[in-house]
Structure formats: structure tokens, C-alpha cells
Amino acid sequence: MMNSTIKITFVALIFCSALLSADTVYAMHISEGILPFSWATLWFVMALPFVAYGLYSLNKRSREDLSFKPLVGLMAAVVFIISCMPIPVPFAGTCSHPCGTGISGILVGPAISVVITAVALLIQAILLAHGGLSTLGADIVSMGVMGSFAGYFTFRILRSVRVNIAVAGFMAGLFADWATYLMTSVELASGIKGEAAFLPLFWKVLIAFIPTQLPLGILEGAITAGMVVLLYKKRPDLLIKMRVIKPGEVTMQKQGMTALIVSFFIIGALLSAAIPAGAAKWTGVDEAVIEKVAKEHGREASEPLINMEQGDLPLFLFLVAGALGGFAAGYYWRVLITEKSPRVNGGKEVITKRK
Amino acid sequence: MILSDYIHNKEHWLSRLDGRVKLLVTLIMLVMVLSYQGLAFHLLVTFLCLFLCWQMKIPGRVFLLRFSEPVFIVLVILFLKIFFSGGEGIFSTDIMGIRITAYREGLAEGISIAGRIIAAISVMAVMVFSTPFTELLAALSWLRVPKAFIEILMYAYRYIFVLIEDAGVIYDAQKNRLGYAAFNRRFSSFGVLVGSLILKAFEHSQNITVAMVQRGYDGNIPLFDQKPFRSSEVFVSLLFISMMGVVWTI
Numbered sequence: 266m267m268n269s270t271i272k273i274t275f276v277a278l279i280f281c282s283a284l285l286s287a288d289t290v291y292a293m294h295i296s297e298g299i300l301p302f303s304w305a306t307l308w309f310v311m312a313l314p315f316v317a318y319g320l321y322s323l324n325k326r327s328r329e330d331l332s333f334k335p336l337v338g339l340m341a342a343v344v345f346i347i348s349c350m351p352i353p354v355p356f357a358g359t360c361s362h363p364c365g366t367g368i369s370g371i372l373v374g375p376a377i378s379v380v381i382t383a384v385a386l387l388i389q390a391i392l393l394a395h396g397g398l399s400t401l402g403a404d405i406v407s408m409g410v411m412g413s414f415a416g417y418f419t420f421r422i423l424r425s426v427r428v429n430i431a432v433a434g435f436m437a438g439l440f441a442d443w444a445t446y447l448m449t450s451v452e453l454a455s456g457i458k459g460e461a462a463f464l465p466l467f468w469k470v471l472i473a474f475i476p477t478q479l480p481l482g483i484l485e486g487a488i489t490a491g492m493v494v495l496l497y498k499k500r501p502d503l504l505i506k507m508r509v510i511k512p513g514e515v516t517m518q519k520q521g522m523t524a525l526i527v528s529f530f531i532i533g534a535l536l537s538a539a540i541p542a543g544a545a546k547w548t549g550v551d552e553a554v555i556e557k558v559a560k561e562h563g564r565e566a567s568e569p570l571i572n573m574e575q576g577d578l579p580l581f582l583f584l585v586a587g588a589l590g591g592f593a594a595g596y597y598w599r600v601l602i603t604e605k606s607p608r609v610n611g612g613k614e615v616i617t618k619r620k
Numbered sequence: 621m622i623l624s625d626y627i628h629n630k631e632h633w634l635s636r637l638d639g640r641v642k643l644l645v646t647l648i649m650l651v652m653v654l655s656y657q658g659l660a661f662h663l664l665v666t667f668l669c670l671f672l673c674w675q676m677k678i679p680g681r682v683f684l685l686r687f688s689e690p691v692f693i694v695l696v697i698l699f700l701k702i703f704f705s706g707g708e709g710i711f712s713t714d715i716m717g718i719r720i721t722a723y724r725e726g727l728a729e730g731i732s733i734a735g736r737i738i739a740a741i742s743v744m745a746v747m748v749f750s751t752p753f754t755e756l757l758a759a760l761s762w763l764r765v766p767k768a769f770i771e772i773l774m775y776a777y778r779y780i781f782v783l784i785e786d787a788g789v790i791y792d793a794q795k796n797r798l799g800y801a802a803f804n805r806r807f808s809s810f811g812v813l814v815g816s817l818i819l820k821a822f823e824h825s826q827n828i829t830v831a832m833v834q835r836g837y838d839g840n841i842p843l844f845d846q847k848p849f850r851s852s853e854v855f856v857s858l859l860f861i862s863m864m865g866v867v868w869t870i
Contacts, residue, residue: 296689296690296693296737296741297650297690297737297740297741297744298653298654298690298733298736298737298738298739298740298741299693299697299733299736299737300654301654301655301736302651302654302655305654316769320766320768320769323768323772324768327768327839328839331829331833331837331838331839332825332826332828332829334768334771334772334775334839335775335824335825335828335829335832336821336822336825337772337775338771338772338773338774338775338776338778338779338825339775339776339779339783339821339822339824339825340818340821341772341773341775341776342775342776342777342779342780342782342783342821343783343814343817343818343821345776345780346780346783346784346787346817347814347817350810365814368814368818372818380768380769380772381772383769384769384772384773384776385776387773388773388776388777388780390744391744391748391753391756392748392753393686394686394687394689394690394741394744394745394748395689397740397741397744398646398647398650398744399650399654399740457697457700457701457733458705459701459705459729460725461705465704466700466704466705469700469704470700473696484807487807487811488807488810488811488814489811490811491807491808491810491811491812491814491815492811492814492815492818493815494815495811495812495815495816495819496815496818496819499815499819500819500822503819503822
């Protein structure tokens with residue numbers, strides 16, 4: 266068990282260093298030839314019903330609106346460009362690229378978003394050797410199906426409980442990205458495992474993705490939120506046309522955001538109330554496993570260099586935190602408390618902070 | 621790099637071959653490469669394809685860029701397989717107190733996968749460097765790929781270049797206004813850039829529709845007319861596939 270943990274940590278460290286040495290990493294797509302024939306065929310078979318349903322929906326909607334097919338084609342071009350744009354990933358010291366399927370799922374629905382992704386992936390495979398023809402099925406399943414459906418349902422569920430459109434957009438982008446990488450790890454591990462067991466290799470691949478994809482998911486969430494808010498501010502009519510928002514919802518739902526924050530506090534309070542009762546019965550994993558095994562092998566744990574459980578150190582730290590927090594709250598109190606008021610400027614309504 | 625399909629050598633004999641024949645040969649070769657267990661066939665295919673690319677006088681930079689991502693992935697997979705898969709060790713070493721062992725079976729499997737990837741990428745490179753994108757679309761249409769899918773491919777391919785130009789203009793404007801100077805501004809600018817691209821996509825789609833409706837567009841674009849196959853091309857391709865099939869079975 267310990268050996269396996271050390272190995273997993275080691276492989277993660279090696280991958281970090283590999284990523285540090287690469288200028289740009291296109292880790293989203295599975296390259297041509299990685300998957301053996303049987304696995305490549307399986308992923309094609311899995312992708313086909315989604316693409317077929319997407320094409321059916323596309324034909325149906327384009328009969329109602331002649332501009333829909335050109336729009337979907339242009340969305341495919343946008344997804345192509347987004348997923349070719351290298352963006353810097355902090356902590357990993359490298360570049361990766363967002364999926365763009367979260368936003369396409371939100372705008373045109375998950376089924377048509379699968380078609381959009383398939384088109385973008387096919388062009389990337391042909392022009393850029395980014396992904397491949399033989400791995401197109403696998404890439405459609407991870408990026409198109411998982412990304413689009415995760416993004417769409419996250420957005421819809423959050424909006425149905427009246428969460429702010431920016432927060433819903435952020436979460437949709439985040440989950441679309443993470444779901445894509447989860448599926449890519451499954452596909453990659455199953456494709457290259459050979460005679461070895463699936464799960465250990467799956468964890469190694471997943472851990473290898475974490476240094477880049479964990480922060481990238483958060484960045485993609487922020488970018489998706491930025492896109493949704495921009496569309497909401499500039500062209501709400503388009504969001505109404507694409508059935509993203511209802512005609513009555515043209516103002517930001519501040520109460521939704523408040524409800525989200527309050528619910529987080531309530532969940533946090535309930536957890537903190539529940540955990541001590543249960544935690545008292547169990548020892549932590551550090552004590553139960555690591556310290557016990559180390560003691561058995563004659564390496565008993567020593568006292569920590571900084572012992573937080575003794576003296577007034579926690580009190581001192583709380584004092585410093587309180588002073589800093591109080592200073593920040595005092596400095597920003599106007600931003601927190603004062604409401605934004607609309608002001609008319611040259612016939613156009615603009616939002617400005619009250620001085 | 622995005623214009624790599626314009627780099628194809630029009631004078632080369634492969635460029636004059638029918639796109640449908642090339643696509644079919646490519647797909648059959650891919651199936652052979654993916655299903656082959658070993659290294660000899662992969663090496664032969666890679667050598668043959670690289671020779672054809674060299675004959676087509678593909679610029680070195682374009683060629684290297686095309687192969688850079690797969691080669692990086694090959695290295696990662698080799699590393700994973702050699703050090704984490706297998707039972708019989710080749711050598712062991714201690715790094716920072718951790719014992720690292722390279723396994724014989726992992727090495728063999730890793731080399732086999734690496735050969736498969738490089739061979740498959742080489743096959744695709746030959747097809748792409750010898751075929752314009754529109755010819756590929758015509759071949760896909762002949763293969764009975766749904767018409768709506770081909771139409772979306774056509775729109776996307778046409779407007780990628782327009783949107784890249786739009787993105788360049790917006791990016792320059794943002795950069796000139798210090799939009800990428802600080803970490804948080806960088807991401808906010810990137811969000812605005814992509815959002816603006818979506819707005820541009822909406823605008824372009826409306827304009828295209830108006831222009832096409834004025835020219836009689838009813839929701840369907842007439843696709844490509846297919847010429848009959850040339851018997852010599854079909855014969856040569858069948859001969860080539862049979863020869864490769866024989867090598868594949870050995």
C-alpha cells in the first residue's frame with residue numbers, strides 16, 4: 266500500500282517536471298494510434314448514437330430557423346479556436362487549452378454540442394494532428410459527450426435553483442473540463458493497460474493530469490463565466506433565442522447568489538456540528554496507518570517543530586488573522602454594503618458605483 | 621500550422637490521386653496499424669510514409685510541429701509503461717530514497733505502443749499533405765457521412781480563418797490597452813475575447829443566412845459532384861493494400 270502511494274506520488278512529480286519542460290501541452294485529445302483497434306472501435310460505437318441524435322436535433326431545429334446550421338458551423342469554428350488557444354496554467358508552469366464544450370453545451374444544448382465537438386475534433390485531427398481519426402470516437406466521448414452534458418446539466422440545475430448566471434457559468438465550465446479529463450483518463454488507461462490491471466494505471470494517469478487540469482478547470486470555469494456574462498450584458502436577446510434564459514429574466518438574480526452563499530454556510534455549519542461527534546470515535550489515517558507502521562519499524566514520530574496545541578500560538582495567529590480581516594473589511598466596507606445604482610449617461614443606461 | 625493543408629505539393633503524383641481512393645487507403649492502413657501486434661509492420665509503414673513526406677518536400681518546421689504532440693505523448697507512455705508495468709526488472713536505481721525499477725515487459729509494450737502511434741500519425745500525415753480539405757470533404761460525402769455533418773464541417777472550416785482574424789484584431793486591441801499585463805486581467809481579457817468571438821459568430825451566421833437566402837438557400841447546400849473512379853488508380857491502390865496486407869500477416 267505504502268509502496269503504491271510512493272509510486273503514485275513519484276509519477277505525479279515526474280509528470281510535473283515533464284510539464285514544466287514543455288512549452289505547450291495539448292493533453293486534451295488522445296493522439297492517433299494510442300488506442301488499439303478494439304478500444305478505438307468501442308469508443309466509436311459509444312459516440313455514434315450521441316452524434317446521430319445531435320444531427321437529428323440539428324436538422325429539426327434548422328427546419329424552424331434557417332440561420333441555425335450556419336450558427337452551429339460557426340460555433341464549431343469557435344470551439345476549434347478555443348481548444349487551440351494555449352493559456353498559462355499557474356502552479357504547473359505550463360500551457361494547456363480549454364475545451365470550450367461547456368459554453369457550446371450551454372448555448373445550443375448538449376446533443377448539438379456533441380456534433381460541434383465532433384466537427385472541431387475532425388478538423389483538428391486533419392489539420393493539426395491534434396487528436397486523430399482512429400481516436401475520434403474516444404475524443405468525442407470525452408470532450409463532446411462528457412464535457413457538453415456535464416456543462417449543460419450543471420448550468421441547468423444551478424439555474425433552476427435560481428443561482429446567479431455567472432456562478433452557474435463558472436460551475437458549468439469547471440465540471441465540463443473536469444468531466445472531460447476524467448473520461449480521458451479512463452480511455453487512456455483502458456487503451457494502454459495491456460495485460461496490467463486497469464485501476465492502478467487509471468489512478469496514475471488521473472494523478473498525472475491533476476497538476477495541469479485542476480487549475481485549468483478553475484480557469485475554464487472563470488472564462489466560461491466571463492463569456493456567459495458578456496453575452497448576458499451585450500446580447501441577452503441571443504440567450505433568449507438559444508433558450509438559455511427566459512424572456513423575463515433580464516436582470517441578474519442577486520437573491521440566487523445570496524441563497525447559494527447561505528446554503529454553503531448552512532451545509533458547513535451542519536458538517537462542523539456533525540463531524541466532531543463522529544471524529545471522536547475514529548483516529549485519523551496518519552495515526553492509524555502511517556505512524557503505526559513507522560513505529561513497528563522502529564521510526565517513532567517525534568514532536569512537531571511548531572506545536573500548535575501548546576501555548577498561546579493559536580491565539581496569536583487568530584489575533585493576526587482578525588487584524589488583517591478587520592482591516593480588509595474596513596477598507597472595502599463601501600463595496601460590500603453600498604448598492605450599485607444605475608445612472609443615465611448620454612441616453613444609455615450604465616452601472617456605476619455610488620461615490 | 622493551421623494552413624498546413626495548403627502546404628501540399630500539387631505537383632506530386634499522390635496529390636493527383638482521387639481523394640476517395642486516398643481516404644479509403646488511409647482508413648484501411650489505420651486499421652492495419654492499430655490491429656498489428658509487433659513492431660516490424662509499424663516500422664515499415666513509418667519509413668514508407670516519411671519517405672513520401674520527404675518526396676513531397678514538406679517544410680521541416682511544419683513536419684516537426686505536426687509530430688511534436690504525438691512524440692511528447694509517446695515519451696509519456698513509454699515512461700509509464702517502462703517503470704510501472706511488468707514483473708521482470710531490467711535495472712533498478714534509487715532516486716531520493718525511492719527505488720525505481722524498469723521492467724522488461726513494460727519496455728516491450730511501450731515500444732509497441734510508440735510504434736503504433738508514430739505509424740498512425742505518419743499515415744495521416746501523408747494523406748493530409750497530399751489532399752486539400754475540400755477534396756477530403758467530397759470523399760467523406762461519398763462515404764455517406766450525413767449531409768448535415770458535412771455542411772457543418774464546411775461552415776466551420778470556412779469561418780475558422782475569418783474568426784482567427786477577428787480574434788487577432790481583438791487580441792491586439794486588448795494587448796495595446798494592457799489587457800494581458802496582470803494575471804487576473806489576462807483571464808478576464810481572455811474571457812472577453814472568447815465571448816466576443818461568440819458574438820461575432822452570431823453576427824456572421826445572420827449575415828451568411830441573409831446572403832444565402834437571397835441566392836435561393838432553402839436549408840440545404842448542394843454538395844459535391846463525384847467523378848467516376850479511374851481504373852488505374854483503383855488497381856494500384858488494391859495492389860498496394862494487398863502487399864501491405866501480406867506484410868501485416870507475416
